[in-house]
Amino acid sequence: SDRLVYSGMLPGWIAGHYTLPELTIPLPPLAEAAGAIFVQRRVVGLDPEHRTVRTDRDELIEFDLISIATGPAIDFDTIPGSRDFALPIRPLDNFVEGWARIHSHALTSEMPLRLTVIGAGAGGVEIALAMKYRLGVCRDRVRVQLVTGSGSIVPGHGIRARTLLKDALLRQGVRLVEGVVR
Numbered sequence: 001s002d003r004l005v006y007s008g009m010l011p012g013w014i015a016g017h018y019t020l021p022e023l024t025i026p027l028p029p030l031a032e033a034a035g036a037i038f039v040q041r042r043v044v045g046l047d048p049e050h051r052t053v054r055t056d057r058d059e060l061i062e063f064d065l066i067s068i069a070t071g072p073a074i075d076f077d078t079i080p081g082s083r084d085f086a087l088p089i090r091p092l093d094n095f096v097e098g099w100a101r102i103h104s105h106a107l108t109s110e111m112p113l114r115l116t117v118i119g120a121g122a123g124g125v126e127i128a129l130a131m132k133y134r135l136g137v138c139r140d141r142v143r144v145q146l147v148t149g150s151g152s153i154v155p156g157h158g159i160r161a162r163t164l165l166k167d168a169l170l171r172q173g174v175r176l177v178e179g180v181v182r
Contacts (some may be wrong), residue, residue, distance in 0.1 A: 001027075001040070001058055001091075001093050002026065002027050002028060002038070002040050003024050003025060003026050003027060003093075004022055004024070004025040004027055004142045005020075005024055005092035005093060005096060006023045006024070006025060007089075007092060007123075009022070009023035009090075010023065010089070010092065010127070011097075011123075011126035011127055011129070011130040012128035012130070014127060014131055015129075015130035015133045015134050016067045016133075016134050019078055020096065021174040026076070026173075032080070033146060034048055038060065039055075039058060041057060041059065042055060043056075043059075044056050044057040045057060046066075046068075046117075048066075051063050051064065051066075052067070054143070058168070072090050073090065074086075074088040074090070074112060079118070082100075082109060082139055086118075087099070087102070088125070089123070089124035102115070103134065103135070106135050106138050106141075106142050107137070107138065109141075110141070111141070112141050112142075112143070113138070113141065113142045113143070114142075114144075114145065115131055115133070115135075115143070115144045115145070116144075116145050116146075117144070117145070117146045117147065117149050119147075119148075120146050120147070120148040120149075120154065120176075120178075121154060121155065122154055122157075123151075124146060125146065125153055125154060125165055126155075128144055128145075128146040128168065128169065128173055128174045128176060129168065131144050132144040132172050132174050137147070139173070143175065144172065144173070144174045145175035145176070146169060146175070146176050146177065147180050148177070148178045148179060148180065149179075149180065150179060150180075151164065151179070152170075152178055152179075153165055153176065153178070
């Protein structure tokens with residue numbers, strides 16, 4: 001992509017507090033300012049010995065130093081049905097397009113809609129609350145639920161933080177489903 005969607009502002013965009021340009025960093029001007037050349041390609045091969053990468057257009061690009069930031073990738077095979085029904089957060093560009101479709105559908109459809117956020121770390125909690133906030137006008141038809149893994153929400157945080165966040169989810173009408181394991 002020729003842009004970077006800043007993930008820290010994503011919940012605010014979902015909630016409608018920010019516009020997409022406010023959380024998007026255009027990469028070509030950033031590269032130019034750093035004296036770098038921006039090349040938008042998908043890398044399909046890496047040869048560290050010869051210091052080259054192969055692109056999806058069968059180009060070889062030489063490098064002196066390489067930094068690879070693939071970001072997290074979801075393994076769709078770990079959750080049956082996720083290939084057909086899930087909208088992963090990453091890559092962010094795909095999520096942005098998918099959320100726009102979900103939001104539009106929720107506003108125009110009369111059918112009930114149940115959105116499930118899987119993963120109750122800080123990001124999952126923020127996203128569930130943002131979805132509920134944004135779709136508040138559809139309160140009677142749209143349900144948002146947050147599903148944890150084997151533990152509680154925000155693992156690694158103190159009991160006070162978990163209690164406050166559980167209360168916030170309850171107040172906002174987000175259903176919390178804890179301790180779901182395969």
